[in-house]
Amino acid sequence: MSLQEKLDAFKADFESKAPKQAVEVMHRATAELIASGQAAQALKAGAVAPSFTLPEADGGSVASSDLLTRGPLVLSFYRGVWCPYCNIELAALQEAWPVMQATGAQLVSISPQSLANGRKAKIDKQIAFPMLSDAGGRVADAFGLRFRLPDDLIDLYRGFGVDLPLINEDRSWTLPMPARFVVGQDGIIAYAEVSPDYTRRPDPADLLPVLKRLQGSIAA
Numbered sequence: 001m002s003l004q005e006k007l008d009a010f011k012a013d014f015e016s017k018a019p020k021q022a023v024e025v026m027h028r029a030t031a032e033l034i035a036s037g038q039a040a041q042a043l044k045a046g047a048v049a050p051s052f053t054l055p056e057a058d059g060g061s062v063a064s065s066d067l068l069t070r071g072p073l074v075l076s077f078y079r080g081v082w083c084p085y086c087n088i089e090l091a092a093l094q095e096a097w098p099v100m101q102a103t104g105a106q107l108v109s110i111s112p113q114s115l116a117n118g119r120k121a122k123i124d125k126q127i128a129f130p131m132l133s134d135a136g137g138r139v140a141d142a143f144g145l146r147f148r149l150p151d152d153l154i155d156l157y158r159g160f161g162v163d164l165p166l167i168n169e170d171r172s173w174t175l176p177m178p179a180r181f182v183v184g185q186d187g188i189i190a191y192a193e194v195s196p197d198y199t200r201r202p203d204p205a206d207l208l209p210v211l212k213r214l215q216g217s218i219a220a
Contacts, residue, residue: 003092005204007085014084022156028154030197032082039177039196040175042144048055049075049183050142054132057118062108062130068185071104072214074207075181077145079198081121082162086178089201090125096204097129103211105182112137112168112175135169140176145194148174160191182210190214 001009033039043049054061067073076093078086090109100107107129111118118131137146149157149164154173157164165171168176178198182191191207191210 003089003201006088006092007199008203008219010084010088010215017023022160025152025156029150031198032150033147033177033196036147036196038144038147042177042179042192042194043181043189044192045189047189049073049181049187049189050139051187052134052142053141054114054134057122057131058117062068062132064183066107067106067182068187071106072185072190072211073183074105074107074211075170075179075183076107076109076145077140077143077176077179077181078109078111079175079178080111080164080167081124082113082115082167083110085123085199085201086111087121089178090121090127093204094125094127094129096207099208100204100211103208105211105214108132110134110139110176112140112170114167114169117167119120133152134176136172137170137174137176143176143179145176145179146174147177148172180207181216184214 051064053061056062064073097107110132112134115133118133122131134140140146164173177194177196178201179194180202181189184190195201
């Protein structure tokens with residue numbers, strides 16, 4: 001089953017059980033974000049990737065410049081441990097990680113959640129690659145991904161017990177749009193996929209042709 005098939009199955013099950021009004025709020029918020037055109041303004045293939053240094057869930061910090069000395073860099077921006085769609089995606093990335101490694105690539109996930117919540121996600125999903133905490137969403141903002149949730153969605157999340165100011169240690173009620181980037185060792189973005197609809201994510205297998213092409217260019 002593909003990643004999107006797993007996400008679609010979860011969505012269908014959730015929406016069959018959730019209150020109709022809650023589903024309507026979620027759909028409306030997604031439609032508004034799509035209509036805003038923000039995803040089209042995010043960084044695209046051919047742009048220079050912003051460099052960053054972020055703390056990692058297991059301790060210490062990770063610099064993109066250091067990772068790029070080892071090979072191409074896959075960046076996966078996600079919302080947090082509280083998001084079931086993100087957890088399904090993390091599991092799919094972990095499954096695909098050995099194949100990515102075989103191309104010489106590095107992989108990190110980036111979310112605005114606190115380091116404690118990053119550690120929880122890493123343990124729960126048995127993630128082997130670095131999980132980075134982007135406090136305040138500064139790196140997500142540099143990639144053009146950060147947005148503020150609409151007020152009715154904030155109220156809904158609060159009702160569901162999703163307290164983002166507590167989870168992220170940030171009062172802004174902002175999140176990144178889920179996104180996947182591949183950055184070549186020259187610092188240029190070779191692949192970019194941004195999902196203003198958080199229930200839709202590209203399959204990790206979509207990255208392999210890009211990674212193999214970059215691997216070939218290094219060998220040459």
